[in-house]
Amino acid sequence: MTDSAPDQTDDAIHEDRLWRDDGWTARVIKNEDDDGWAVEMIKDGEAEPALVGPWTMGRDKKNPKPLDAGAFRTLVKTASEVLRRHEQQLHAMLHKRFVVSARGEEVTVTLDIVPDEDDPYADLKAFDAFGAQLAQVRVSAGFKLSKTSAEAWVESEFQKPA
Template sequence: MTDSELDPSAEAVHEDRLWRDDGWTARVIKNEDDDGWAVEMIKDGEAEPALVGPWTMGRDKKNPKPLDAAAFRTLVKTASEVLRRHEQQRHAMLHKNITVNVRGEDVTVTLDIVPDEDDPYADLKAFDPFGAQLAQARVSAGFKLSHASAQAWVEGDFQRPG
């Protein structure tokens, strides 16, 4: 791929095998796994494609079907959904919360993992039913938040977990 194909400030392009518009680039490429074709969707500013999938053969059964506006819109929608699902999955992995009942009061315990390359860690926090923070502790990024660990932390008056 050339620098001009990756330049987000470049003009819109609507060619048979290359479409660039609305912050996305679609490129029809030779499928390396077989004799067919594939399409890759790259969001402007990203180095890796958000989506790579099979592409339809043209009428001659040799060349790819040309890209068009409808196909491009569908590809943008699909690639955007893939990115959204990845972000939701990442958020779910890095942010957890559990509510426990201690001495008749609900306490919500949250764990927010900070995936720092050099020193990953997590923030463990406790909140009362009105959202006021009761405590905070820095723990290892590998800390497992469970009902039992949350209950023990709250019942232990928020002593930093070992």
């Protein structure tokens, strides 16, 4: 039994227009917008590409440049960064946090949106300076948490916002 290269898996494919390895697939495709070529990067298990971008023409100026290990590594790095930024943006949209002062105490107010398809909602929570939870209330997923609304909620002694 021989050992395979450390960067290859049993289902790895290394072809000129298709490269599958390390949980990613790079596919060189005809660019629908012009006469050139594009490359799409798809993470295993995902239906949609994480990245689609232009691909270099080969020397004959008709066919695409073949994929290779260096290009594949660069594409994986770029596509991974795109996914990471998307996850950070989604997290920022679903989780808000403000620190407010109330009666001389610092209170951290958080809003965590649960994007359920049938019944989206959000949890509004308050924590003291030591991280102990002071209150929690379920609110509409459309509730807008701001410094002003956080202060108002704390001042109302955590009554459910209207």
